[in-house]
Amino acid sequence: MEVLLPHSLDEALEIKAEHPEAVPLSGGTDLMVEMNFGRVRPPAIVDLSRVAELTTWREENGHAFLGSGVTYTTIVREMQAYEPLVQASRSVGSPQIRNRGTVGGNLGTASPAGDALPVLAAYDAEIVLRSRARGERSLPWNLFLTGPKKTATAPDELIIGARWRRLRGPGSFSKIGTRNAMVIAVAGLCLVIDEEHRRVNVALGSVGPTILRATQAEERVSAALASSGTWDDRSAPLNPQWIDEFAELVATAAQPLDDVRGTAAYRRHGCRVLSRRALGWALSERRLPTWL
Amino acid sequence: MSVDIRRQGGVGQSVRRVDGVPKVKGEFEYASDLRRDGMLWGATLRSPHPHARIVSIDTTAALEAPGVVAVLTHTDVPGKKTFGLDVQDQPVLAADLVRYAGEAVAVVAAEDHELARAALKAIAVNYEVLTPVTDMEQALEPTAPPVHPQGNVVRTLTIVHGDPNALADAWVEGMYETGMQDQAPLGPEAGLAVPAADGGVDLFIATQWLHADLEQLAPCLDLPLEKVRLHLSGVGGAFGAREDVSMQIHACLLALRTKRPIKMSYGRQESFYGHVHRHPSRVWMRHGAPYEVPNARLEGTAVFTNNPPCGAMRGFGAVQACFAYEAQMDKLAVELNLDPIELRIKNALRSGSVLPTGQPIAGVAPVRECLQRLQQLPLPPEESALDRDPMLLPGGAGNVGHGEALKRGVGVAVGYKNLGYSEGFDDASEAWVRVSADREGPLAEVKTAAVDVGQGLDTIVTQIVRTELGIDRVLIRPPDTAIGSAGSSSASRQTMMTGGAVQLACQAVRAEIERSGGLQDLRRPVEATRVFHHRPTGKLDASGQGDPHVTFAFGAARAVVEVDQELGLVRVLQLAVAQDVGRALNPQSVLGQIEGGSAQGLGLALMEEVALVDGQLKNASFTDYLIPTILDMPPVVCEIVEEPEPGLPYGAKGVGEPSTVVVPAAVVAALRNATGRELRRAPVKPDDLVGL
DSSP states (O other), X not given: OEEEOOSSHHHHHHHHHHOTTOEEESSOTTHHHHHHTTSOOOSEEEEGGGOGGGGOEEEETTEEEEETTOBHHHHHHHOTTSHHHHHHHHTSSOHHHHHHOBHHHHHHHOOTTOTTHHHHHXXXXXXXXXXXXXXXXXEEHHHHEEETTEEOOOTTOEXXXXXXXXXXXXXXXXXXXXXXXXOOOSEEEEEEEETTTTEEEEEEEXXXXXXXXXXXXXXXXXXXXXXXXXXXXXXXXXXXXHHHHHHHHHHHHOOOOOBTTBOHHHHHHHHHHHHHHHHXXXXXXXXXXXXX | OOEEEOSOXXXXXXXXXXXXXXXXXXXXXXXXXXXXXXXXXXXXXXXSSSSEEEEEEXXXXXXXXXXXXXXXXXXXXXXXXXXXXXXXXXXXXXXXXEOSTTOEEEEEEESSHHHHHHHHTTOEEEEEEOOOOOSTTGGGSTTSOOSSTTOSEEEEEEEEESOTTOOOSOOEEEEEEEOOOOOOOSSOOEEEEEEOTTSOEEEEEOOSOXXXXXXXXXXXXXXXXXXXXXXXXXXXXXXXXXXXXXXXHHHHHHHHHHTSOEEEEOOHHHHHHHSOEEOOEEEEEEESSOSSOSOEEEEEEEEOOSSOOEEOOSSTTHHHHHHHHHHHHHHHHHHTTOOHHHHHHHTOOOTTOBOTTSOBOOSOOOHHHHHHHHHHSOOOOOOOGGGSOGGGSTTGGGOOOSSTTEEEEEEEEEEEEEESOOTTOOOEEEXXXXXXXXXXXXXXXXXXXXXXXXXXXXXXXXHHHHHHHOOSEEEEOOOBTTSOOOOOSOTTOHHHHHHHHHHHHHHHHHHHHHHTTOGGGOOSOEEEEEEEEOOOOOOBOXXXXXXXXXXXXXXXXXXXXXXXXXXXXXXXXXXXXXXXXXXXXXXXXXXXXXXXXXXXXXXXXXXOOOOEETTEESOOSTTTSOOOOTTTOOOEEEEXXXXXOTTSGGGOOOOSSHHHHHHHHHHHHHHHHHHOOOOOEESOOHHHHHTO
C-alpha cells in the first residue's frame, strides 16, 4: 500500500489528481478501524495531517469556515461561539479520539451517526470541495451527503471544509447513547434559532439513512412563533399545544430502524423528547439579555 | 516477570502491587508482546454459520498464498480430535459439523500477521447450512435439532428439601432473565508456541490454569504430558474467559508442523468469538418465605444451543440466581409491608443456617453485619440538577437534559458465592519455597503454577512469605508446568489455595531452618514443597442433598440511581458494598477487587450484553459491546467486614466475586424503585425504563 505525504494543499490536490484511488486519511479514527477490521484495503492513502491549510477555522463576511482537518479538541477549545458544534464535538468518543478525529472525517465517512453532521445540517452549511482540474466548488450539505456513507465528492477532489452563515440565536446539540460517554449516537438532534430569518432549524442524526431535517416541524413552529408574537416579544409564550405538535412532527420526520444500538420505537421517542427539550432551552435562552 | 521486592510488608497491610509500576509504565510484558526470532504468525478461519455441515474444505489456494507455510484442518490433528475443560466434546478444528458462528475450522501459519489473515480468505469451505437452535427453551423442545448426538440437555439438577408441597401465608413469583455478558478482559487471547529439540513444545500463554490447559493439549498433540511445557505469560485480565482453551492447541499444532515458533494473538473482534461468555439465564421463582427455608424444590437445566459457547465468568452461576431471588425478596417485602433492607436483616442467613441442599453453613456468615453496615451509611446528598456539570446527569456527555424528569431510586441486594471447587472435586495447590543467603542477606524464592490474572496474587504470596519467614527479599519464579498444579485462578480460590500451599511450604522451611540453627547460621539453601487441600466436599444425591461446597463468601450492595424518566437514561450516583472477606490480607487490594467487581456488575445491569440474532454475534467490538466508562461508574463505598473463617489460611476468604453477584440485583432494584416498573431482565434498556 502506498502512503502519500503531501505538505501543502496544492501538493495534496496534485496527488489526488494523479491517484484518484488514494483514500484521504486525517485523524484515522474511522479509516484505520475499517482497515484493521479488513473491511477496506485501499491501494493508496493520502495522509492529509501535514496539510496546514486544512487545520484552521475562521470567520469572514458573516460566515464561518471550518477546515476539514480541524480536530474536535480544537473545536471544543476555540469555537465557544458555536455552542451546538462544541456540544457535538464534546460528545465524540474519548479525549484521544477527539484529539485525532476531524470534521472532515465525519463528512468523508458520511455516517448518519457522525456527531458533527446534524449541526452542519442545522446551520445549512455548504461543503467546500476542491480539485486541481476544476478548482473549488460548494455543495449544500444535503447535496453533499447523498446517502448512507455516500458523498458527492469526485475521485480527484478533497473536502476542504464547511462554510455557513453565522446565525444569530441560541441552539443546542443533544445525543442519546446507551452509556454516558464514548458511545455512538442512538439518536442525535441539533436545534438552532435563526433570528434574522425567524426560523427554527432542526436536524436529526442516527435516525435515518442520512442526516434529516424536520422541515415540516420547522415551518410549523416558526409560524407558531410568529402568530404568538414571540419573534418580536421574546417573553411572549408559545402555546403548549404548538410545542406538542412540534415534538410530534420532529418524531414523524425520523426514519429510524431497529439495530443493535437501539430500537426504532425508542429512537422516534427520543426525537420527540429531545426536540421538546431543545426548543424549551432555546426559547428560555432567547429571553436572556445575551441574545438581545 | 520475576519480582524482587524489599520494602513491603506482610499479611494485613496494604502492600503495593508487585506488578503495579511495570504495568503503569507500560513495561509489563503481556502475552500479546511475545516475540521470537524466526517466528510465524498463526490465524484462525472461523465458521460464518451457527450450524452447518462441512461438505468440503479446500486449502490448495491458501497453501500457495504469499508467505504461507502451513494450513491445517481437522485431519492434521495428530491425537485426540476434541478438547474441553470438563467434557472433551469441542473439536480442535471442526470436522463434519460446525456448532456455532465463530467455531475454528482451519488454522494458517504465515510469515506475518497480515499474510496469515489474508490466506484465510483463500480457504474454500463448502457448507450445507442447517437450522440453528438459538433459544434455550427451543433447545428443550422435542423437535429441536440435537446440537450434540446425546441431545441438548447438558445437566438437569433437582434439589428437593423438606416438603416441596408445603404451603405459605404469602406467595410471590416472577420470571427473570439475564443476558449473555462478556468478560471483556483488556488483553485479548495471545500465546507463543516454540517447538523443542525433544519433539515436544513449549507454550508461553496467558491463561487461568496452566495444568488444565496442559491436560487438554497433550492428548490432542499426541504427546506425553512431559513433552508439552506451559509457561505463564503476562495476563491482561481473565474473569473466567481464559479458563477454557482458545488458541493453545492451534498454536502448538502449527509449531510442531512448521518447526518454527508460532505466535497467535487475537484482536478484539476475534476475542469475542474466541472465548466463552457468561451464560444467559431464564428463571422462574415462587417464594413463600425468604432465604433459609425448611421446604424447597429447585430445578435447573443447562442446555446446548448453537449460540456462542458460554462458560466461566466472575460470580459463575451466582449472579443470575441473585438477580432473580433478590427481585423476589423485594416483592416479598412489598407483600409483607416491610422495608426491603429490614426484611433482609430479619431473615439473613447466618452460621448454622441450612441451605436447600441440606448443607449447613459451617463457616462464618456475617450477612446481617453486612446489611447493617449498609443501613448505617448515609445516602448521598440530593444535588440540584441546575448546579451540576451536565456531564453528571443521566446521558452524560450527550447533553440530553438539564435536569428534566429526574427521579432517584435506591435498591439493596444481598447474595453469596461458593469459594473454590465443589461437589467432591479434589481441589489442591502446590508450592515450592527455597531460602538461601548471599551477600545481601537471606532470599526467599517461591514457585507455584498459580496465575496472577491481575487480581494481585503475586503480591499476596509475597506478603505471606514475608509474614511466615520474616525475610524481606522475596523472588517469585515464573509459573510453569514443571511444578504441580495450582488449580485455576477462578472461584475466588487462589488466596486460600495457593496462599495456603505457600504458607505450608514456608512453615516447613522455617522449621528446618530453626532445627539447623536459624537464619543467621544458614549454610546451605533450605527448600520444601507442600500441597494444600481444602476440606473435602461431597456430591449431591438424587434429591440434590449433600455437602457440595467448601465455604461461602457473602456480600450486600446498595445502589442509588438517578433516572431520566422520559429518556430512560441512567446515572448511578453511588454503589455501597459491604463484603464478608474473612480477613483482608491486603485491604487496598480488597477494595480494588470490590470496585472492579462492582463495575462488572453495573455493566451487566445497564449495558453489557452480547447481542445475538439467529446465532450471529452482532456487537463483537468495543464500539457496540459497551462496558462502563468513568462517567457510568460511581464511587464505591466499601465496607470490609472481617470475621476470620476457621480452616482457611489467616482466615481469609476469596474476595473477587461477591460484589459482582450482588451489584446487578441492587442496581436493577434501584431502577425499579425509581420507575415503578417491573424490569425483569438485565441489562435494562432505555426502552424498558420508559415503557416502550
